[in-house]
Amino acid sequence: MSNNILEIKNxxxxxxxxxxWGQSNFFYAVQDLNLAMxxxxxxxxxxxSGCGKSTVARMMVGLxxxxxxxxxxxxxxxxxxxxxxxxxYPEKIQMVFQDPFSSLNPRICIGRxxxxxxxxxxxxxxxxxxxxxxxxxLVEVGLEPSHYTxxxxxxxxxxxxxxALARALITRPQIVVCDEPVSALDASVQAxxxxxxxxxxxxxxxxxxxxSHDLHVVAYMSDEIAIMYCGQIVxxxxxxIIFSKPAHPYTKALMDAxxxxxxxxxxxxxxxxxxxxxxxxxxxxxxxPRCPYVQKRCMEEIPQEKEIxxxxxxxxxxxxxx
Ligand SMILES: Nc1ncnc2c1ncn2[C@@H]1O[C@H](COP(=O)(O)OP(=O)(O)OP(=O)(O)O)[C@@H](O)[C@H]1O
Ligand code: SF4
Ligand SMILES: [Mg+2]
Numbered sequence: 423m424s425n426n427i428l429e430i431k432n433x434x435x436x437x438x439x440x441x442x443w444g445q446s447n448f449f450y451a452v453q454d455l456n457l458a459m460x461x462x463x464x465x466x467x468x469x470x471s472g473c474g475k476s477t478v479a480r481m482m483v484g485l486x487x488x489x490x491x492x493x494x495x496x497x498x499x500x501x502x503x504x505x506x507x508x509x510x511y512p513e514k515i516q517m518v519f520q521d522p523f524s525s526l527n528p529r530i531c532i533g534r535x536x537x538x539x540x541x542x543x544x545x546x547x548x549x550x551x552x553x554x555x556x557x558x559x560l561v562e563v564g565l566e567p568s569h570y571t572x573x574x575x576x577x578x579x580x581x582x583x584x585x586a587l588a589r590a591l592i593t594r595p596q597i598v599v600c601d602e603p604v605s606a607l608d609a610s611v612q613a614x615x616x617x618x619x620x621x622x623x624x625x626x627x628x629x630x631x632x633x634s635h636d637l638h639v640v641a642y643m644s645d646e647i648a649i650m651y652c653g654q655i656v657x658x659x660x661x662x663i664i665f666s667k668p669a670h671p672y673t674k675a676l677m678d679a680x681x682x683x684x685x686x687x688x689x690x691x692x693x694x695x696x697x698x699x700x701x702x703x704x705x706x707x708x709x710x711p712r713c714p715y716v717q718k719r720c721m722e723e724i725p726q727e728k729e730i731x732x733x734x735x736x737x738x739x740x741x742x743x744x
Contacts, residue, residue, distance in 0.1 A: 424497060427596055427629045428459040433491035435477050449700035451477045453653040464630040466644030470697055474653040475633045479601045483517045484510045496596060512539040512593040520602035522586035526574040533570030536589045543593050559588040564618060580611035599631040604639060616642055637680045649673045652697055652708040659734040669730060669741040671713045715740055
């Protein structure tokens with residue numbers, strides 16, 4: 423038995439995009455990704471748009487089949503390229519999306535939407551029991567029992583995100599994967615939502631995978647942070663290490679580009695250049711065309727993951743060591 427609630431091994435996703443004349447182009451959205459998360463903790467996943475964060479998230483919860491590799495929850499293999507596909511394990515892992523409106527059926531009342539994962543995970547439950555559970559899930563996220571019969575359009579953005587959280591929690595999963603859960607909310611509502619998520623984590627002892635563009639949000643929520651670039655994890659360490667002594671040039675660039683705490687810009691504004699086309703990745707280190715520390719070796723040899731201190735891994739030939 424390990425202390426990890428989640429382990430991902432060599433996970434890859436190949437997408438195909440149709441070209442003219444019926445031909446297809448293939449590319450790796452996620453490539454040989456390894457990741458582990460301790461029980462009861464929050465792992466932040468950070469990286470520029472298009473680096474593959476949502477693709478990993480969707481493979482973790484079984485919404486997307488991996489092209490290669492495996493996902494283990496509590497040491498049990500749940501998803502892999504070779505396992506017969508099982509749609510979901512709502513009692514183990516659930517997901518909260520950026521836009522709760524698109525994940526809630528506008529014609530179904532909130533209470534029934536919240537109850538849906540429970541119905542899928544245990545078909546023997548009585549209707550009365552399911553309704554009671556849905557009501558207590560509503561209350562758990564700070565909503566009212568009377569909201570049960572209302573419809574999604576009757577709620578504000580912040581309330582809808584609470585509904586999405588209630589829906590994720592109703593099956594009492596061990597892990598909730600949150601993909602940009604507060605990005606669409608105003609700053610004041612964001613803070614309330616994050617506090618609620620932290621309180622719930624403390625109360626239930628669940629683990630979060632928390633994806634966000636906003637480093638301040640990730641810093642607030644996470645114990646550990648994994649930095650993703652071009653479908654791979656390039657650095658992973660505790661939040662303290664990532665913020666105080668990033669060793670990968672990409673992580674450092676993200677930190678340098680992050681606005682100060684009292685501003686509310688989201689993007690990594692000062693990072694130079696664009697990520698490479700996934701159809702034509704550069705030879706050697708994928709970050710080399712943008713890296714201020716690039717050397718000849720970086721252009722020829724793909725760096726392998728190494729652990730430079732306990733719990734601090736990175737993929738770079740020339741780590742920045744303080
Ligand atoms: N169904 C699909 N078919 C083909 N390509 C896809 C598909 N879904 C995503 N992609 C591509 O895969 C890459 C990774 O996408 P993904 O949505 O995982 O990125 P992301 O890191 O979540 O980005 P963002 O921060 O913008 O949400 C992108 O190049 C994207 O355009
Ligand atoms: S391997 Fe080289 S190019 Fe890649 S991040 Fe490290 S120093 Fe930069
Ligand atoms: Mg995404």
